[in-house]
Amino acid sequence: MSEKLSRSRRLRWVVGVASAALVAGLVTACGGSTSGKSDTVYFGVSGPKSGNSAEYGRLWQQGFDLALDEINAAGGIDGKKVELKWEDSQSDPKQTVPIATKFVGDNSIIAELGDFSSPASIAASPVYNRGKLVQYGFTNSAVDFTKGGDYSWSPSITLDVYQERNVQWVSAKAKKVSVVYLETDWGKQAFKYFQQYAKEKGIEIAYDSPILPESQDFRPVLIKGRDAHPDAFVHLGYGPDGALIVKQLRDVGFDGQFFGGQNTPQFISLAGTSAEGDIVNGVFTPADTSKKVQDFVTKFRAKFDTDPGDFNVYAYDALNVLVKAAKHGGATRDGVLKGLREVKDFSGIGLGDSFAFDQQTRRPTGVKPIELVLQNGKFVPTGSK
CATH class of the missing domain: 3.40.50.2300 (Response regulator)
Known part of the structure; x- marks a missing residue:
């Protein structure tokens, strides 16, 4: 009786494993396994x-x-x-x-x-x-x-190339700047390179501060940057925070050159006329006249x-x-x-x-x-x- 029960259990185990393998195979096939037959x-x-x-x-x-x-x-x-x-x-x-x-x-x-x-x-x-x-x-x-x-x-x-060019363009318009940058690994690295190349070009960073990406009110920081009397304000970040920065800069009375934001419809829309004259790094412009x-x-x-x-x-x-x-x-x-x-x-x-x-x-x-x-x-x- 015990031997028959043991054989029965072994049979159920084998059938169960086989069924599980079949189900796994079907799931894999449905999940997109590359078989060379897909079109x-x-x-x-x-x-x-x-x-x-x-x-x-x-x-x-x-x-x-x-x-x-x-x-x-x-x-x-x-x-x-x-x-x-x-x-x-x-x-x-x-x-x-x-x-x-x-x-x-x-x-x-x-x-x-x-x-x-x-x-x-x-x-x-x-x-x-x-x-x-x-x-x-x-x-x-x-x-x-x-x-x-x-x-x-x-x-x-790469960021080093971007910031080398950024500093080159800033140096044509300013010798003294205030800088804000995102308090992220990316932002800190961007500022590190900007700082390095600014020193080489003889640009004074009169004030700098990290900013939190999720913040909505940057005015306390911007007022300090304004009071350092820079020739220009530099923002190292993305489009949404850049739009808020430039609008709030104008609100606190800074009307000098702004470098920052991004070449995106969102930045242009959110920043409005506050960003007129803004200078950014880019890779493309619809104004390029090449056929391609x-x-x-x-x-x-x-x-x-x-x-x-x-x-x-x-x-x-x-x-x-x-x-x-x-x-x-x-x-x-x-x-x-x-x-x-x-x-x-x-x-x-x-x-x-x-x-x-x-x-x-x-x-x-x-x-x-x-x-x-x-x-x-x-x-x-x-x-x-």
Whole structure:
């Protein structure tokens, strides 16, 4: 009796294991395991669709959508349609790590795009590198981002280059400045480089202060900066906080030159006339008369009834670069990596006509920011009429 019971239990155990394996197989198949039979190629996007940085996710979405229209109309990748799998990270490091784990476990995803902020991306880099999934941090300017490993790549101009150019442009208009910067790792690094290059150029930093990204009232800090009697005020941060800074600067009576904010519709709208004459680092302007840029602007306006800005261009270029890499190396994780390593003629709206990635830094060579000034509600190259 005991032996029969034992055999019965063993049989139930075997059947149970087999059933569990079958269910797991079905779940894996439904979850997007790469089998070579799918007619769709997926890229994962880790980025903000809600929270304080949601505006950037919206701008990314527009850039991605236009790129997808063109890529798929041209046959996708080897005849396969290209689609995105989005996860809303709120650009929060606590959320980017589980998203990275999810993307690495989804074998249908051949590369990842994002996240928006460098700290959010850097937190997830170990997961992507262990999982051998390319992490393409296309807005990550922190110098240390690509040091995360062989699978961390970025086309973004680094903070040291940005701030060297920023100081160059500031020095043409001011010898004494007050500076505010975000109290984040990114903000502290930006200020470190600004401070370094300002010293080299003989610019006096009369006052400096970190600011909290979530703050709404910066006037106590701005009054101190105003009372240092600077020639100009420099803001090292993002669009939403930059808009508040410049409006409140005007409220407390500073009417001098402002350097800060970002080339985004949100900044221009929120800052209003307070930001007229503002100077920023940029990678793109609709005022560029080249045929490539004007073709892009025309298509973007037709689809979204507005002018594109930097963050639309970042996303548009990023997806096109990864698709070109996949076409070269194959629509697989290894293929994307191979393409990034071997293609020598990547291009983009904000990246120039031709570039290759430096294989040590995993960033493009020769890409430089441009100086833009806000005139009549639009950012145009300085010197434009």
